[in-house]
Amino acid sequence: MKKSNIIMLLAAILPLGLFLFPLWKITLEAPQYPTPLGMYIHINDFSDANPHDIKNINLMNHYVGMKYIPDAIPEFKIFPLGIIITSVIGLLIAFKGNYKWFLGWFILMIVLSSAGMYDFYLWEHDYGHNLDPKAIMKFTNPDGTQMGFQPPLFGSRDILNFRAHSYPQLGALFLTLGIAMGFIAYLLGKKNHKTSQVT
Amino acid sequence: MKNVIKSTLAILTVFAVITSCNNSKTSNNKSGALASNVAEKVYVAPGEHDEFYAFISGGYSGNLTVYGLPSGRMFKEIPVFSQFPTSGYGYSEETKPMLNTSHGFIPWGDSHHPDISQTNGEIDGRFIFINENNTPRIAKIDLKTFETTEIIEVPNSAGNHSSSFVTENTEYVVAGTRFSVPIPQRDMPIKDYKGNFKGALSFISVEPEHGHMDIKFQVLMPGFNYDLAHPGRGASHGWFFFSTYNSEEASTLLEVNASQNDKDFIAAVNWKKIEEYVNNGGGTMMPADYAHNVYDEATHSATSTMIKEVLVVNPSEVPGAVYLLPTPKSPHGCDVDPSGEYIIGNGKLSANLTVHSFTKMLDAIKNEKFDGDAYGIPILKFEDVLAGSVEQPGLGPLHTEFDDKGNAYTTFFISSEVVKWKLGTWEVLDRQPTYYSVGHLTIPGGNSRKPQGKYMFAMNKITKDRYLPTGPELEHSAQLYDISGDKMELLLDFPTHGEPHYAAAMRADIIKERSQKIYNLEDNKHPYAAKSDAESRVVRKGNEVHIYMSTIRSHFSPDNIEGVKLGDKVFFHVTNLEQDFDVPHGFAVLGQNTSELLIMPGQTKTSVWEPTKVGVWPFYCTDFCSALHQEMQGYIRVSSANSDTPLKWSLGEDIE
Numbered sequence: 082m083k084k085s086n087i088i089m090l091l092a093a094i095l096p097l098g099l100f101l102f103p104l105w106k107i108t109l110e111a112p113q114y115p116t117p118l119g120m121y122i123h124i125n126d127f128s129d130a131n132p133h134d135i136k137n138i139n140l141m142n143h144y145v146g147m148k149y150i151p152d153a154i155p156e157f158k159i160f161p162l163g164i165i166i167t168s169v170i171g172l173l174i175a176f177k178g179n180y181k182w183f184l185g186w187f188i189l190m191i192v193l194s195s196a197g198m199y200d201f202y203l204w205e206h207d208y209g210h211n212l213d214p215k216a217i218m219k220f221t222n223p224d225g226t227q228m229g230f231q232p233p234l235f236g237s238r239d240i241l242n243f244r245a246h247s248y249p250q251l252g253a254l255f256l257t258l259g260i261a262m263g264f265i266a267y268l269l270g271k272k273n274h275k276t277s278q279v280t
Numbered sequence: 281m282k283n284v285i286k287s288t289l290a291i292l293t294v295f296a297v298i299t300s301c302n303n304s305k306t307s308n309n310k311s312g313a314l315a316s317n318v319a320e321k322v323y324v325a326p327g328e329h330d331e332f333y334a335f336i337s338g339g340y341s342g343n344l345t346v347y348g349l350p351s352g353r354m355f356k357e358i359p360v361f362s363q364f365p366t367s368g369y370g371y372s373e374e375t376k377p378m379l380n381t382s383h384g385f386i387p388w389g390d391s392h393h394p395d396i397s398q399t400n401g402e403i404d405g406r407f408i409f410i411n412e413n414n415t416p417r418i419a420k421i422d423l424k425t426f427e428t429t430e431i432i433e434v435p436n437s438a439g440n441h442s443s444s445f446v447t448e449n450t451e452y453v454v455a456g457t458r459f460s461v462p463i464p465q466r467d468m469p470i471k472d473y474k475g476n477f478k479g480a481l482s483f484i485s486v487e488p489e490h491g492h493m494d495i496k497f498q499v500l501m502p503g504f505n506y507d508l509a510h511p512g513r514g515a516s517h518g519w520f521f522f523s524t525y526n527s528e529e530a531s532t533l534l535e536v537n538a539s540q541n542d543k544d545f546i547a548a549v550n551w552k553k554i555e556e557y558v559n560n561g562g563g564t565m566m567p568a569d570y571a572h573n574v575y576d577e578a579t580h581s582a583t584s585t586m587i588k589e590v591l592v593v594n595p596s597e598v599p600g601a602v603y604l605l606p607t608p609k610s611p612h613g614c615d616v617d618p619s620g621e622y623i624i625g626n627g628k629l630s631a632n633l634t635v636h637s638f639t640k641m642l643d644a645i646k647n648e649k650f651d652g653d654a655y656g657i658p659i660l661k662f663e664d665v666l667a668g669s670v671e672q673p674g675l676g677p678l679h680t681e682f683d684d685k686g687n688a689y690t691t692f693f694i695s696s697e698v699v700k701w702k703l704g705t706w707e708v709l710d711r712q713p714t715y716y717s718v719g720h721l722t723i724p725g726g727n728s729r730k731p732q733g734k735y736m737f738a739m740n741k742i743t744k745d746r747y748l749p750t751g752p753e754l755e756h757s758a759q760l761y762d763i764s765g766d767k768m769e770l771l772l773d774f775p776t777h778g779e780p781h782y783a784a785a786m787r788a789d790i791i792k793e794r795s796q797k798i799y800n801l802e803d804n805k806h807p808y809a810a811k812s813d814a815e816s817r818v819v820r821k822g823n824e825v826h827i828y829m830s831t832i833r834s835h836f837s838p839d840n841i842e843g844v845k846l847g848d849k850v851f852f853h854v855t856n857l858e859q860d861f862d863v864p865h866g867f868a869v870l871g872q873n874t875s876e877l878l879i880m881p882g883q884t885k886t887s888v889w890e891p892t893k894v895g896v897w898p899f900y901c902t903d904f905c906s907a908l909h910q911e912m913q914g915y916i917r918v919s920s921a922n923s924d925t926p927l928k929w930s931l932g933e934d935i936e
Contacts, residue, residue: 116861133798133859140833140860144907217908 085270086175089183092262093171096164096190098255099124105201105253106130107232108246109138120150122201124164124252125157145230145241146216147208156200163193171263180270187263194256198234205231321762322772324351332724332735333788335394335408336758338362339779342389344410344421349724349735349785350760352774360419360428361389361412365875369428372877373851373886374806375575377584381415381433382569390414393444393508393782396423397491401448401513401729405790407491409444409453416440418455418484420491422577424796429577432493433570435590436463436480436500442509442614445727446486448517452551453493455482456522460503460529463592464566473531475655477503480592481522483551492574497558497591499549499602502655503529505538506547508613508679513729514620516638518552521623523607523614527654538610539629543662545604545654546614546625548641553601554593563593578805580884596656603645604654606662607634613679613720617688617703618729622667626677626690633677633690635706637667668706673699679782681723683763684733691718691738698738698761700768712768714759716742723763724785732787735771736763739780746773756780797861799882806884808853813837818929825850825927831865831879832857833906836899839914840935843927846891846920852877852899855884866902869916876902891918 082090103121108130110117118138119130127150129135139149167190174182209231220228220241232238232245239245249257324330330348338345342362346355363370363379370379370387379385389412397407408421416434421427434440434455442456460477462468468476478500485496504524512519527544530537557563568590575582595602607625611634615624623636644664651661676694683689686703696717700710718738725732738761743754756779760772801811810816810828816837819826825848830837836854844850854867858881868876869889877885891897901912919925928935 137860140858 089175089266095259102251146213183267341778380584411443456506516620525610633670834908838929869899
């Protein structure tokens with residue numbers, strides 16, 4: 082097996098780490114929470130950073146009219162399927178394909194991951210802005226528009242008495258490494274192809 | 281009568297001498313750099329934690345208080361033997377059985393000597409036991425939740441004072457009787473006390489995993505007063521030592537009549553031998569009547585079971601089980617050093633402090649050097665068991681504790697001081713005044729093989745001018761000393777709640793890590809729990825109305841209730857749905873004849889209300905739970921007995 086194909090094999094396997102490790106984490110800090118509230122986002126689940134955190138986030142959020150974080154969202158079915166399909170494709174081309182296929186897989190992964198991030202942003206936006214009109218506390222921005230409570234997609238931000246942090250976790254690292262290795266496999270394959278053409 | 285007047289005069293003279301030569305308050309005069317140095321030693325910065333927990337008995341409050349050392353800050357009052365309206369303990373349906381006894385429901389107790397469970401002679405911080413002196417009982421507090429989870433009544437006992445001390449592996453928690461009584465109790469003349477009254481020493485086994493208590497056997501001793509006790513440890517593990525007074529067996533004017541004998545006794549009880557005896561079928565099962573109350577954490581409810589018999593042992597029938605060690609002048613405290621070799625008898629009317637040797641005691645027993653017997657129990661010779669005495673250390677010795685460097689610390693009530701002395705050489709090393717008239721003292725890790733040293737605190741019986749005055753009735757005062765150096769150094773005065781007798785203290789780390797934050801709602805097996813707003817409902821059973829009520833920030837479900845009638849018995853079963861640390865909800869309804877309920881996250885508690893007036897009565901959350909705490913309220917409508925208002929309930933909409 083060619084070196085580039087071995088790397089492609091790894092590239093295809095690495096994203097499966099998403100089934101083992103969380104993709105993202107949102108943390109909420111406030112003075113009354115010496116242990117911050119936190120939620121892990123997995124490819125197929127939301128989970129508590131510490132026991133009952135999601136329940137307690139929901140309790141906080143209902144004051145400003147935010148919806149409860151759902152137990153399940155359609156993405157929890159679509160995302161795992163997407164990862165499995167792209168990994169299978171990756172494995173197939175690792176055994177059968179050449180560097181051009183590797184590039185194709187790389188582009189596919191970039192497109193799908195971006196779509197996933199955009200979807201996450203849309204959900205976050207809706208979660209932070211689509212508020213119950215009967216909310217107990219209503220806040221407005223200085224310009225008079227309704228204040229939103231969307232957590233950042235990436236980074237840290239103050240939301241009322243909380244400081245919210247949103248950062249990728251180990252699962253995201255596996256995905257990124259996989260995608261990057263797909264590109265390396267492409268570069269290596271291309272270089273080898275040129276070398277073999279010359280000789 | 282003349283004798284009484286004479287002895288009173290003598291005592292008064294002694295007091296006058298003492299008070300006149302004890303006026304210097306040297307440690308109060310420190311100032312400047314030295315004082316600030318002392319302040320630093322007790323300063324625990326905001327948000328920082330104390331190094332030690334101290335569990336201080338509440339005496340006539342019936343409870344146990346939790347303090348931090350060295351700051352002297354109080355963290356919690358744990359209700360044990362007394363009703364506690366703050367949380368609803370002893371008022372809620374779930375906890376009322378905890379205070380049940382063979383004399384019926386008793387709302388109050390006199391808590392005395394807390395002692396922490398041990399493994400291999402070291403304090404393990406799992407449970408703390410405490411005795412009730414008046415209506416004899418032993419309680420167990422779980423140090424995971426800091427809640428009382430078990431109370432066992434002690435039959436045949438009266439004035440449960442030489443209690444509740446644990447053996448090296450918490451095999452037993454031991455409860456001795458201060459007052460001897462007729463056993464079994466019967467109608468008889470008081471003057472026939474002598475030879476007829478008996479003193480029961482109860483060995484309560486502690487099941488290793490959950491700590492369940494069970495009276496394994498009672499030793500029926502002569503009718504002395506069994507004052508205090510401590511277990512043997514190390515080589516003397518398997519023995520238990522009890523101080524006695526009133527070996528005269530007087531039943532009246534004991535201050536004189538029980539002070540006549542030159543020596544009373546320390547009773548050495550070989551409990552391993554008696555355990556073997558009863559395991560082989562020894563002892564007599566006698567009829568009894570005592571309550572065993574157990575709190576179940578899953579149902580959040582206590583049950584009370586009456587037990588009808590108890591196994592008693594006549595010590596004269598078990599050779600080698602009990603010996604009496606003559607000890608001067610009505611010893612009070614009976615303390616065993618960390619090695620288990622020395623048994624200190626704090627003869628409260630003696631000029632000297634008597635120390636017995638366990639090795640010498642075994643020798644004397646082996647060589648059968650007896651000096652007669654009391655009701656068939658061999659008496660050893662004073663000289664044969666004496667290890668040494670501390671000469672003229674002070675007046676009125678009460679209790680002794682130990683550090684980890686071979687030193688002992690004894691409190692002197694009359695001369696109001698703590699005296700440090702050396703085990704083995706018996707020389708006095710230091711003395712420090714207490715303010716005023718110290719009773720017990722505690723060193724963290726006391727009553728174990730490994731005292732944790734560093735601090736000692738004295739619990740004083742008289743407060744007088746130590747704090748801003750609060751009228752005639754004052755809280756008691758404790759004083760904290762640094763004992764890490766050669767000399768003791770007074771660091772801090774702090775007020776204590778009730779009348780502390782003994783205290784148990786230990787390093788905070790073990791307990792701190794295990795302290796529970798919430799009760800898991802999923803594990804709540806209370807039969808009337810409403811584990812979500814959707815499960816809340818109202819059910820009528822004859823004239824009983826059961827309200828399955830849930831609470832979560834910031835509402836009750838249901839919060840509008842109609843259809844209750846005069847003559848109904850309304851059960852508010854309130855479940856706290858919160859699962860966040862330190863978010864209790866309270867419950868109170870106008871005209872409630874019991875106390876409020878304070879319900880921890882995941883818990884269910886029940887208050888019974890028998891309305892006496894027609895009307896619409898509000899109920900509300902008594903704990904400032906959230907920003908919308910003030911909105912956390914509801915109404916219950918009470919109609920006349922013959923009305924036909926239908927039973928209805930709702931949340932968030934009009935009742936229709």
